[in-house]
Amino acid sequence: MRHLLDKIETRQRLVSETAEQLREQIALLSEQLAAAEHTLERLEITRATVLELADEDGLPPPEPLPPGYHEILAAIEQAREGLRAKDVCEALGTGTEPRHTEGTRAKLKRLVNRGLLTEPEPGLFTLPRPAPSAPDTTPT
Numbered sequence: 001m002r003h004l005l006d007k008i009e010t011r012q013r014l015v016s017e018t019a020e021q022l023r024e025q026i027a028l029l030s031e032q033l034a035a036a037e038h039t040l041e042r043l044e045i046t047r048a049t050v051l052e053l054a055d056e057d058g059l060p061p062p063e064p065l066p067p068g069y070h071e072i073l074a075a076i077e078q079a080r081e082g083l084r085a086k087d088v089c090e091a092l093g094t095g096t097e098p099r100h101t102e103g104t105r106a107k108l109k110r111l112v113n114r115g116l117l118t119e120p121e122p123g124l125f126t127l128p129r130p131a132p133s134a135p136d137t138t139p140t
Contacts, residue, residue, distance in 0.1 A: 072107055073116060073127075082126035 051061055065073075075091040076083050085105035089096050094104070108125045111117040117125045 069107060069111065072104070072111065076117065076125060076127055082120065082124040084123050084125070088125075 054061060071092055072088055075088050079087070079091070083091070085101045085108060086096050088104050088108065089100050092104075094100050105123075108117060109119075112119050112125065115128065118128050119125055
């Protein structure tokens with residue numbers, strides 16, 4: 001009988017340790033979820049503000065991007081340097097066969113036409129760099 005009680009105690013300790021690890025993971029995930037929800041809220045407010053300002057200036061609202069374009073922009077944003085179509089395909093895990101790279105290249109060109117990307121040299125795509133601000137020439 002003592003042998004069974006020892007086995008039960010051992011199992012209790014293991015399950016208790018597992019439960020504690022799960023509680024720690026839940027706490028970490030809860031923090032990450034709260035941070036993600038906060039960021040989402042800020043982005044929604046920013047988007048609404050931009051749309052309001054555009055409306056005040058009489059600008060038409062921007063057309064939403066079709067599926068797949070946000071992922072391309074995110075891949076280029078994560079890269080330190082510009083990316084080529086094949087690099088984007090590899091980053092997205094879509095395959096690097098010519099049909100994939102040519103489809104991606106067409107999307108990249110559309111993003112250039114919308115002003116969301118630049119093509120500083122043929123086939124190399126980057127995010128637009130902000131224009132350098134002019135030096136302040138106001139007298140002090």
